[in-house]
Amino acid sequence: MDLEALRRYSALHPKPAGLTLQYGTAGFRSRAEQLDHIVFRMGLLAILRSKAVTATIGIMVTASHNPEEDNGVKLVDPLGEMLHPSWEEYATQLANAEEQELQKVITEICQKAEVNLHKDASVFIGRDTRPSSKKLSQSVIDGIQVLGGQYHDYGLVTTPQLHYMVCCQNTQGQYGKATLEGYYEKLSKAFMELIKQSHCSGENQKHLKIDCANGIGALKLSEMKPYFPQEVVIHIYNDGTKEKLNHLCGADFVKVQQKPPGGLDMKPNERCCSFDGDADRIVYYYKDTAGHFHLIDGDKIATLISIFLKELLAKVKQDFKMAVVQTAYANGNSTRYLQETLKVPVHCVKTGVKHLHHKAQEFDVGVYFEANGHGTVLFSKTAETKIRQLVKEEKDDEKREAAKMLENMIDLINQTVGDAVSDMLVIEAILALKGLTVQQWDALYTDLPNRLLKVQVADRRVIDTTDAERRALTPPGLQEKIDALVKKYKLSRAFVRPSGTEDVVRIYAEADTQVRQGVMKEVCFHTCHLTMLNKC
Numbered sequence: 079m080d081l082e083a084l085r086r087y088s089a090l091h092p093k094p095a096g097l098t099l100q101y102g103t104a105g106f107r108s109r110a111e112q113l114d115h116i117v118f119r120m121g122l123l124a125i126l127r128s129k130a131v132t133a134t135i136g137i138m139v140t141a142s143h144n145p146e147e148d149n150g151v152k153l154v155d156p157l158g159e160m161l162h163p164s165w166e167e168y169a170t171q172l173a174n175a176e177e178q179e180l181q182k183v184i185t186e187i188c189q190k191a192e193v194n195l196h197k198d199a200s201v202f203i204g205r206d207t208r209p210s211s212k213k214l215s216q217s218v219i220d221g222i223q224v225l226g227g228q229y230h231d232y233g234l235v236t237t238p239q240l241h242y243m244v245c246c247q248n249t250q251g252q253y254g255k256a257t258l259e260g261y262y263e264k265l266s267k268a269f270m271e272l273i274k275q276s277h278c279s280g281e282n283q284k285h286l287k288i289d290c291a292n293g294i295g296a297l298k299l300s301e302m303k304p305y306f307p308q309e310v311v312i313h314i315y316n317d318g319t320k321e322k323l324n325h326l327c328g329a330d331f332v333k334v335q336q337k338p339p340g341g342l343d344m345k346p347n348e349r350c351c352s353f354d355g356d357a358d359r360i361v362y363y364y365k366d367t368a369g370h371f372h373l374i375d376g377d378k379i380a381t382l383i384s385i386f387l388k389e390l391l392a393k394v395k396q397d398f399k400m401a402v403v404q405t406a407y408a409n410g411n412s413t414r415y416l417q418e419t420l421k422v423p424v425h426c427v428k429t430g431v432k433h434l435h436h437k438a439q440e441f442d443v444g445v446y447f448e449a450n451g452h453g454t455v456l457f458s459k460t461a462e463t464k465i466r467q468l469v470k471e472e473k474d475d476e477k478r479e480a481a482k483m484l485e486n487m488i489d490l491i492n493q494t495v496g497d498a499v500s501d502m503l504v505i506e507a508i509l510a511l512k513g514l515t516v517q518q519w520d521a522l523y524t525d526l527p528n529r530l531l532k533v534q535v536a537d538r539r540v541i542d543t544t545d546a547e548r549r550a551l552t553p554p555g556l557q558e559k560i561d562a563l564v565k566k567y568k569l570s571r572a573f574v575r576p577s578g579t580e581d582v583v584r585i586y587a588e589a590d591t592q593v594r595q596g597v598m599k600e601v602c603f604h605t606c607h608l609t610m611l612n613k614c
């Protein structure tokens with residue numbers, strides 16, 4: 079370690095006095111001006127991680143759906159997964175070390191994680207379109223150079239594109255080519271192969287309006303447009319040329335507000351969707367002829383994909399274990415539909431993609447989605463090998479064709495992480511193949527009315543939860559109050575948990591009717607009361 083270089087460079091990226099930040103659900107997130115020392119140090123950490131696992135590590139500069147003034151950074155592990163939890167702790171230690179302790183903390187991490195500093199290191203960097211992202215990614219490079227590692231700066235990419243690149247690199251190209259062209263070619267080829275079998279579904283069905291949240295998704299979709307076949311015609315809105323990132327638009331806005339984004343003119347029954355700021359989430363929606371807005375969220379996306387995959391799996395007649403993974407925020411009727419009508423096992427895990435991803439890895443086919451539209455499908459190595467073998471060797475036509483569709487699904491889905499572009503193509507292919515309109519898809523089940531609120535409390539850590547965050551252990555008395563309340567309403571469910579990304583407590587409630595006036599109001603009151611809030 080070149081101590082002189084470390085001292086010199088870290089002085090160029092000073093830590094503001096008294097500032098502590100934590101590597102949370104989605105890395106570090108804060109106001110952009112507080113992050114320079116953090117990204118520099120994450121450059122250092124990426125080198126250590128790369129040396130520890132002898133593989134390329136990714137660093138993405140983005141704050142996803144947060145306001146434009148914010149920014150953030152997250153590390154990507156070798157196969158495109160989120161950073162391993164044991165290293166989240168190192169990330170927090172390194173981020174919060176005072177300048178004079180920096181070398182000591184690095185040495186400690188090297189000892190604990192058995193990092194051999196003499197090994198080679200390589201890092202892939204990506205960033206979103208925020209005004210602050212370019213400069214921050216330059217600071218990442220400073221960190222990388224201090225500890226002496228190779229890097230490739232992909233510049234502007236979506237978060238899932240960077241995850242894809244890292245996975246390609248570390249599988250020596252088995253997952254695909256680690257270039258943007260490689261990504262576009264892989265997805266468009268699989269998509270075209272898939273929809274070959276769809277019967278022409280009419281001019282209207284071809285069109286899709288996409289709200290890109292004024293973010294990176296717009297740039298990358300435009301680049302990808304030439305690769306799209308004529309069966310899909312996309313119309314890009316909120317492309318970042320006029321309005322601010324995530325302002326009154328994007329997947330998070332549409333999901334939380336349960337209303338259409340600004341900047342997208344929606345005619346009755348038109349199929350529309352929204353990406354979030356770094357294009358790893360997607361939700362669909364439409365307006366009916368009476369002008370009512372219908373949201374099709376991550377739960378309904380998971381349901382559509384599960385129906386399609388289950389049918390194909392039945393045709394290939396293999397003993398593959400399939401399951402859906404959700405969080406507590408999944409609408410109760412989606413869980414009921416999946417379990418009771420579709421007869422697919424459903425598992426509930428803690429909020430945050432890493433928990434869903436981890437659980438989904440237990441199955442041959444693991445479909446996971448957060449209600450907010452972040453999700454993907456994981457295929458086990460065994461399932462993938464078997465499917466590819468059936469495509470080559472199976473004599474029975476129906477079985478071989480089903481295997482072929484599954485193979486194309488494997489190639490179309492970004493298995494490293496939720497990906498708005500890839501998920502959109504998966505959905506468009508399924509709708510075309512099944513000849514479903516957006517209304518028919520929506521009508522699979524009816525969402526229970528629900529509300530998601532956030533409240534600020536003096537210290538959100540007073541709330542401790544269990545049972546995949548569905549029950550509060552502390553403060554004393556809170557769960558009892560919630561239990562008593564939900565008993566009063568049919569199909570009702572409510573829970574309270576501290577957010578992992580913001581300094582707020584989230585309150586969720588659903589019931590068959592009038593949830594806003596009923597459960598939500600009262601749960602909110604008790605949470606406020608029992609956590610001794612500042613405001614509510």
Ligand SMILES: CC(=O)N[C@H]1[C@@H](OP(=O)(O)O)O[C@H](CO)[C@@H](O)[C@@H]1O
Binds near residue numbers: 576
């Ligand atoms: C209710 C909700 O949407 N929570 C989001 C949000 O987490 P919180 O821990 O609830 O702040 O941000 C996470 C990261 O983007 C995302 O994975 C998660 O789904």
Ligand SMILES: [Mg+2]
Binds near residue numbers: 354357
């Ligand atoms: Mg995102």
